[in-house]
Amino acid sequence: MPKNMVDAQNHGVGMIVQEQGTIGNISVASNVFTGRLEEFSKFGFINMKAVTKRAQEILNEIGAGDINAASLTATLNFEDRKIVEIARVMVADPDILIVDETTTALAMKGRKILYNLIERFRANNKAVIFISHDLDELMSVCSIVTVLRDGRIIQSLEGDKITQNNMRKLMVGRELSEHYFREDYECTYGDEVVLDGKQITYGSFTNVDLQLHKGEILGLCGLSDCGMHELGKVLFGIEKPITGRVTLPQLDKDAEVISPSFAVKHGMGYLSKDRDRESVILNASILENIEMPSLNRLAGLLGYISSNSEKKLAQEQIDILKIKCRDSKQRLTELSGGNKQKVVFSKWLGCKSDILILDCATRGIDVGVKAAIYQLLEEMKAEGKSIVLISEELPEMIGMCDRMLVMKDGAITAEFRRSAELTEADIIKYMIGSVESNAS
Amino acid sequence: MSSRTKEYLTRAWKTALFPAIVFLFFGIATGGRIFTARSIVVILRQSVLPAIIIMAMMPNLSLGMMDFSIGAVVMTSAIFAGNLMNMTNTGYVGLIAFSLIIAVALTSLTGFLNNKLRVPLLVISLGLALVYEALPMIAFPKTQTAKINVKYAALAQMPTILIVLAVAFVIYFILTNKTVYGHNIRALGGNSELATRAGLKVDRITQLSFTISGVFAGIAAAVYMCSNGQVNAPTAFSSLVTVMNAFLGLFLGMFLSRFCDASLGIIISVITMTTLLNGLLMLGVSSTSRNIFSSAVLFVLLALSSNQPYFTRWVNNTKRAKLANEAYSKANSN
Structure with missing residues (x-):
């Protein structure tokens, strides 16, 4: 069990969190290498050119070459900042990647980058723990789905057992009532x-x-x-x-x-x-x-x-x-x-x-x-x-x-x-x- | 010249217009009396100490902490260093070395207590300011002061004092822009929780920040001792009053750091404030009125700075409203 997040990183566990995870007042490159700048320094003096170059290479590798590593992070939109976080996690080359509800903050571009990464992990025989409430996404991304409820593991589903109905049932703890949405199909509202x-x-x-x-x-x-x-x-x-x-x-x-x-x-x-x-x-x-x-x-x-x-x-x-x-x-x-x-x-x-x-x-x-x-x-x-x-x-x-x-x-x-x-x-x-x- | 250097110099030049305009204003208001070499020398000389004190305050301020004990550190270090220099007869070397050692020791203690007690620095630093102010009275109960030979005033005279400022500036610039420490401190100041999660050792960086603050406080102490010749032990927060000019410059420096590098912003801001105070003095404005006026100028600047985005947005919105109204009228008439 890792002692803390840093310990986990040092032992090959990377995590992309749900909340905003970048620092606005420093450059993209500094964000990508936060906590690792010593790797680019001699006697405490930092080689920012090398940091920026390497950060740009990583961004290019994950398919986000349009983000300039030298730019100030605060100037990026929410999605691009999330992509910078993905780049930061990739710096450590983790064996296990935890993705916590990240896709809710991502549009098409970001999701594509993330899904490609997950595929790459799978191809390299590495593991991804993908945390999401999006059942469609879970079905398309995951090979095993484990359902938790009230802080307890309820059951794991594999292969063709991974269906929306099965997941819903396990998540709620009962069959969901028939009318998940409204049952009527009429516009029923007043004139006022x-x-x-x-x-x-x-x-x-x-x-x-x-x-x-x-x-x-x-x-x-x-x-x-x-x-x-x-x-x-x-x-x-x-x-x-x-x-x-x-x-x-x-x-x-x-x-x-x-x-x-x-x-x-x-x-x-x-x-x-x-x-x-x-x-x-x-x-x-x-x-x-x-x-x-x-x-x-x-x-x-x-x-x-x-x-x-x-x-x-x-x-x-x-x-x-x-x-x-x-x-x-x-x-x-x-x-x-x-x-x-x-x-x-x-x-x-x-x-x-x-x-x-x-x-x-x-x-x-x-x-x-x-x-x-x-x-x-x-x-x-x-x-x-x-x-x-x-x-x-x-x-x-x-x-x-x-x-x-x-x-x-x-x-x-x-x-x-x-x-x-x-x-x-x-x-x-x-x-x-x-x-x-x-x-x- | 690289494009970054070119951009830096362009921004620096534009920001330097700020004190130039203030200087010009008082030049006209005083009928040209401020346009003398002597006045310029006085302004520059008076700017050095507040600039170095701000450099001592900035590392902690970057972490979102205001150290109110810094004035006490400067004065106490000056008194101790002055006395120790006299006792050991070590001249400038002794004065500077003792100033640095004592100031670093005091700010490191502040940092240590800040890290260990987890009490807001505002509380700790005000408490420690009283303790540091009391130290000279305990150590030198008879004199409660430090007096050095007038020959040492040379350190606080032109052009030596400008060399001291240049050295301090270069150290500060390199520390904040070219070292891992500088980048870490910005990251920590930007979002401490994230920086911690990324593996930064918060306590170590904070402690280092206080130590570095002590280096500049030590330089300031040596300059303070030399420029005054005699320093009396401060009491009841009088050390805070001593560094009031630095506080005023600090806020202006933070405003100017939007337009140029923070280290340069500090120097330009202090020169601006000193020009302002000297200009008012030449106009015969009383000390109390000078303080009120300079504070008012500062408030106006900060208000302008804070509201600039609103003003820009108002101008843009007015233009957009005109276009939208035209489009709406056109669509409705069709």
């Missing part, structure tokens, strides 16, 4: 517009119009950089649009969402794609996270908040969402990704939000929690709550949304209504293809 975005321009998108109706699940989909994530932030008032505005017509036709505090005050909630940084406070307790948007409601005379009302609110939410924890005082750092996500939902449910902007609500969580979240969305819809669901996962969008807006190159290229005939291929061609827009 609850959120109105007109001519919104921000970041990579320009002049986008959208309307969310009462009881509607509206999907925003596209490739990761199409602008949908930024649009979610604008809808919640986190980012101020360059043109246009977002209003809450049921409140007042001029009730413009100008800030997150305005949005929260008027019954909106937001779940960020980057949950750990933007949606929860990791070092705070479950109670503190859940009560955050509800503090005004909980406050009594002179702003006094009784600990009983705090505990009651937190416990209610823990029970409703079945959050696995010791008690409401447990810190979020100790919870699994799925339970952290449930805490985010609790936060907004606890303050009775009627409009939810959910950016990648099921990213990086297991199928059991996913199923619970889908069920929750259905219940919220039935209660008349309105949801903007932003996701790159098309089965989820087709399975849950009443309407879907497809974004590409900063514009809405297509609008689809819920239908049993709708397929992923129908949507993909508007996400990446060159077809004319069907959006009205």
Whole structure:
């Protein structure tokens, strides 16, 4: 058993972690060789030319020659920074490679590089431990799949036993109910517009119009950089649009969402794609996270908040969402990704939000929690709550949304209504293809 | 000349315009009185000590730690080194050697306690500042001071003092840019958790950082002793006041390091602050008003620096809004 991560590296175990793993204020080359710069030094003086040259060679070898080893790491996008991490791991030439949920942060280019590396490991008789919640990916990459649940190894599957159904069953501990997604295929929502975005321009998108109706699940989909994530932030008032505005017509036709505090005050909630940084406070307790948007409601005379009302609110939410924890005082750092996500939902449910902007609500969580979240969305819809669901996962969008807006190159290229005939291929061609827009 | 050297010199030249503009402003405001060789010499001479003190503070600052005991280290080292030089009659060599040894010992102790106690450096360094300030009174209870022969003032005179600064600059530049230590410290300052995971030995690098800080504090102590001739034991954080100019220069240096190399930024920032203070003095501004004015200038600079991205974004957004509105009107009219 390695004593620590460095010891593991020294004994041939490399790991690509789920979180951001590069240092922004140093060069790509320095990042690739962090902790190994002594290899390029004499009497403490470093030969940066040699470091940069060798780092560039490694980047070229793994198929990322377009990344300049001399550039400052902070100037790279998220995916390229992840690729730099892959290069860093390859420096040590490990015999065992651990890939922890890395592909969720990678687009096509990064995934291709990673899959090639895994293939190379396999060809050289080396081992890869691939940790993922993506069942399709597990099926295509792995030769043995071991399922863990509640901190215990449940079973290992091999060969044709590796099927989505088998994995789901083992992950959840029971047969998943028939309706993983919604069973109906009708657009069932009210006429009342609850959120109105007109001519919104921000970041990579320009002049986008959208309307969310009462009881509607509206999907925003596209490739990761199409602008949908930024649009979610604008809808919640986190980012101020360059043109246009977002209003809450049921409140007042001029009730413009100008800030997150305005949005929260008027019954909106937001779940960020980057949950750990933007949606929860990791070092705070479950109670503190859940009560955050509800503090005004909980406050009594002179702003006094009784600990009983705090505990009651937190416990209610823990029970409703079945959050696995010791008690409401447990810190979020100790919870699994799925339970952290449930805490985010609790936060907004606890303050009775009627409009939810959910950016990648099921990213990086297991199928059991996913199923619970889908069920929750259905219940919220039935209660008349309105949801903007932003996701790159098309089965989820087709399975849950009443309407879907497809974004590409900063514009809405297509609008689809819920239908049993709708397929992923129908949507993909508007996400990446060159077809004319069907959006009205 | 390589392209990197060319870029370095271009950036340095552009950044040097900063004190030049301040100098020009006071040249006009004082009716040209500042445009004398004597004034320039005074400004340069007064800039050396704060610049070296900043170099002593920067290694720890790069790791996200502010060492408030550095003023006490400089003054205490100066008093000890001055007295030891007199006792051993070793002249400059003794003064510099004793300054370095004592300063390195003190900052290494700060680093050791910082690593072992795991208490924020802010707390440790303020506590140790009081302890270090008390050391000369314990060691030299009768005099509580150090007085050296006036002939040693030469070290703090032109052009020797500029040579001292040049040596300090070269050491600092090489340490931060050309050594494994410099790269490790940047990595650690950027993300300590990641750097640790990558195998960097945090405690060792931090300890080394304090030791290096001591080297510059030692040089500063020797210069301080020579330029003052007599140094009295500081009390009740008066050592902090002594290094206040360095603090002001430090923040400006951090601002300027966006445009040029940090080591050069330090020197340019200190020259700018010294020019500013001297210019105000020539205008007859009182000491209190000078401090208020120089702090205000610093706040304005930092505010401008911090808000520059917002300003750039506002300009870009205005242009983009115009184009988007035109496109929207056109699409709706069709």
